[in-house]
Amino acid sequence: MLNEARTTDLFADYYENWVKIYKEGAIRKVTLEKYKMTQAWVKRLVPDLRLCEMTRIVYQQMINDYAAFHERQTTMDFHHQLKGAILDAVDEGLIDRDPTRKIIIKGKTPSAKKTKYLNQFELHTLLTSLHLANEVNWDWFILLVAKTGMRFSEALALTPKDFDFAHQLLSINKTWNYKEHGGFMPTKNKSSVRKIQIDWQTVMQFAELTRDLPPEEPIFVNKIKGRYVPIYNSTVNHRLAHHCRRLNIPVISVHGLRHTHASILLFAGVSIGSVARRLGHASMTTTQKTYLHIIQELENQDIDLVMRSLANLT
Template identity: 80%
Template sequence: MLKETKTTDLFVDYYEQWVQMYKEGAIREVTLAKYKMTHAWLKKLIPDVKLCDMSRILYQQLINEYAKDHERQTTMDFHHQLKGAIIDAVDEGLIKRDPTRKVIIKGKTPKNKKIKYINQFELHTLLSNLNLSDEVNWDWFLLLIAKTGMRFSEALALTPNDFDFAHQTVSVNKTWNYKGGGGFLPTKNKSSVRKIQIDWQTVMQFAQLTKNMNPEEPIFIKKGEEYAKIYNATINGILERYCKKLNIPVITVHGLRHTHASILLFAGVSIGSVARRLGHASMTTTQKTYLHIIQELENQDIDLVMRSLANLV
């Protein structure tokens, strides 16, 4: 137990215990895997450091060493995953002072970022060329994400029961554990539980597609494949082939979510409405993710304001 920990115990062992006690069973498996990866880096970088030796200088050296192989945002995430455990150790008197205070986060120069989204014309080109057959296939999956902005795991978990065709909505209330052998899991956060309004064309298409399906089984997971491995890369590959064939920028399935959001923002939909539609925990997340688009819209607003003022003369 953590209460039996001594100041002379290794920090790497304390962190492992801390993750087991406070994180296992309390966070999603995907997030837990990040904490375990942080623990693996601790074993590599500071395997022999004791709790009592954890100082500001040593912690800064740890961050600097990690930053040599990672971009700044990744290093920031590493720092955040450590800080909770360190603050608890300070509270318990195992570390004298908070070594994370005034830490400087460094990192490698970011690589050229891949294109995250396509424009409305390019999306129309993509969707009009999908093979939307009478049977469920991954093209239907791509269409749904483009029309709703759902996350990959959310769309995988959809069942016919989640559609309310009369009210033109689809409910997001679970995810599919595609990385861990199948089965339903909770959503990423409470804000992710939501109802998304869909257009009439999508309503008619999915009403027809799902009419003979088991209402409680996932639409895109074939019966008997509940525990089969579904790879994000497989669907990304399908989308990539379409993009190359149609001579439009290559994006990922997650890029369809970004495309959905960007089109709404450019259409004048408020940030709050986009945040709720995407299931973001706060508008801050939306603002950070789509800062470049928001700045472009603000520049358009400035031009509009100046033209309006000029007309007052």
């Protein structure tokens, strides 16, 4: 137990125990795996460090050593996953002072990033070229993600019952466990449970597509002999990439469709708060950080507009 820990205990052991007590069963498995990865790095970087030896300099050096292998954002995540355990150790008197105070986050130079989103013309080109058959296929999936900005696992979990065609609403209240054996799972967080307004054209299309489907079965997951067929993210990404290459537009992933959806809304003047709620972000801070480049571009446009408006007053 943590309350039996001593100042002479290894920090790596304390952190491993802290993860077991406070995180296992309380967070999603994918998030827990990130804590386990941090745990492995602690054992690699400071295997012999004891709690009583944890100072600001020691902690900063550990962060620096981690940053030598990772980009700045990944290093920031590593720091945040350690900080909770360290502050608990400070509260329990196992560490004298908060060693994470005024920490400097470093990191490798980011590698060249692939295009994350399409512009409005490119998206229009993509959507008008989709093969929307009378039966469900992955092109329907691509269309729906582009129109709603849903996460991959959220879209996989959709059932006909989740559509409220009369009010043009789509309820997102679960995800699909595609990384393991299938089945419904809770959403990423409470903010991810939401209702998304959908346009009338999408309403008409999916009302017809889902009319004869089982109301509580996932639309995009097939069953063979009573068992769900495994779904792979790469399958849909390959289909999307094929379309992009054929149309000579930037190749993006399904997650890139989510970025595209948000970007187009922001450029259209939709508020950050509304975009955050539509995407299911836990806070607007997440939205601001993810789409900082777009927000800055919009601010530059605002400055131009302000200057023109002021110039017209004279």
